[in-house]
Amino acid sequence: xxxxxxxxxxxxxxxxxxxxxxxxxxxxxxxxxxxxxxxxxxxxxxxxxxxxxxxxxxxxxxxxxxxxxxxxxxxxxxxxxxxxxxxxxx
Numbered sequence: 341x342x343x344x345x346x347x348x349x350x351x352x353x354x355x356x357x358x359x360x361x362x363x364x365x366x367x368x369x370x371x372x373x374x375x376x377x378x379x380x381x382x383x384x385x386x387x388x389x390x391x392x393x394x395x396x397x398x399x400x401x402x403x404x405x406x407x408x409x410x411x412x413x414x415x416x417x418x419x420x421x422x423x424x425x426x427x428x429x430x
Contacts, residue, residue: 343391346376346384 344365351358361376363384376384 343395344388346388 344363346361346363349360349362351360361378361381361384362373363376364371364373366372
């Protein structure tokens with residue numbers, strides 16, 4: 341489960357143009373790409389949709405934590421402090 345793009349690519353060759361889907365993502369700071377077979381396209385799209393929903397739910401949870409901490413006057417400490425600082429920049 342990861343964030344990725346799935347654009348349709350066009351490849352010109354002497355016999356004619358061909359199209360294919362190319363999955364591209366970043367993992368540990370390095371770009372990766374891969375060909376997606378037509379029979380796997382629905383599964384890959386579903387996995388990308390699942391990841392998008394996961395990120396939305398995660399963002400909602402962080403929002404709740406930040407709002408709850410703000411209401412109680414609690415100040416984040418340690419690792420949470422740096423995580424929330426990064427989150428607030430977005």
